[in-house]
Amino acid sequence: MPSRRRSLVRCLTTLALTLLAGAVMAQPAQHHASARHHEGRKPMSILLVGANGMIGSRILAEATSRGHHVIAASRHPEKIAKGPDVEAVQLDATDPGALSALARKADVIVSATSPRGGGDAMKEARAVGDAEIAAARAAGKRLVVVGGAGSLRLPDGRSVADTLPAAYRGEAVAMRAVLDSLKASDVDWTFFSPAMTIAPGLRTGKYRLGTTTVLSDVKGESRISAEDFADALVSELESPAHRRSQMTIAY
Numbered sequence: 001m002p003s004r005r006r007s008l009v010r011c012l013t014t015l016a017l018t019l020l021a022g023a024v025m026a027q028p029a030q031h032h033a034s035a036r037h038h039e040g041r042k043p044m045s046i047l048l049v050g051a052n053g054m055i056g057s058r059i060l061a062e063a064t065s066r067g068h069h070v071i072a073a074s075r076h077p078e079k080i081a082k083g084p085d086v087e088a089v090q091l092d093a094t095d096p097g098a099l100s101a102l103a104r105k106a107d108v109i110v111s112a113t114s115p116r117g118g119g120d121a122m123k124e125a126r127a128v129g130d131a132e133i134a135a136a137r138a139a140g141k142r143l144v145v146v147g148g149a150g151s152l153r154l155p156d157g158r159s160v161a162d163t164l165p166a167a168y169r170g171e172a173v174a175m176r177a178v179l180d181s182l183k184a185s186d187v188d189w190t191f192f193s194p195a196m197t198i199a200p201g202l203r204t205g206k207y208r209l210g211t212t213t214v215l216s217d218v219k220g221e222s223r224i225s226a227e228d229f230a231d232a233l234v235s236e237l238e239s240p241a242h243r244r245s246q247m248t249i250a251y
Helices: 003-025 054-065 096-103 121-139 166-184 226-238
Strands: 030-033 045-049 069-074 086-090 108-111 142-146 189-193 197-199 206-210 223-225 245-250
Touching: 045 054, 045 096, 054 069, 054 142, 054 226, 096 121, 108 121, 108 226, 121 142, 121 166, 142 166, 142 226, 166 189, 189 226, 197 226, 206 226, 223 226, 223 245, 226 245
Parallel strands: 045 069, 045 108, 069 086, 108 142, 142 189, 189 245, 197 223
Antiparallel strands: 030 206, 206 245
């Protein structure tokens, strides 16, 4: 097993033990059961940045399934799933002018990008985050950012980002910096951090919501499917409950 993978496995094992030990001490979580009953709700126009990614594509599918119109933005719009309520557009997410122009056509901005371009993660995350904050301010629109679990805290108070192996810490610290920029801004924002593990799976509509602390089950596992994450995010767009704050999710 490569040394980088061994390091990650050891780290995740340690985190799992910490979560298991702290499960009973963690903040109260809101148990949530979702259903697609949205008759009578006014459809929104959503600017979705990063619409072709693992999480972004599922947000796109969830939003359009509820009758919302999505301006689906990406550097590669040809990779975006097509549909009657999907307007695929090309976008450089670091361009505040282009973001502002699209944001003015939408009711809300959703960012589902991550600093994985292969360069300086901090520089990349800040460039995108600053552009999105500027666009949200210029357009007067709410901004919902898909963050990372590294921005959360463990039940014992430690930052998750600070416990990760060096190879994975850069992205986590970069996204934490975006959260700090949001907190210092004057825009209407929500920073949505997933569970420690997020992957394609089933949409169950049953999960727990929290705020700043990692949520885990009785086995010490912190996980969520990308489909259920998308379900919770679109529900947050429809019925805001975490304005100017961080939220998280897990089974």
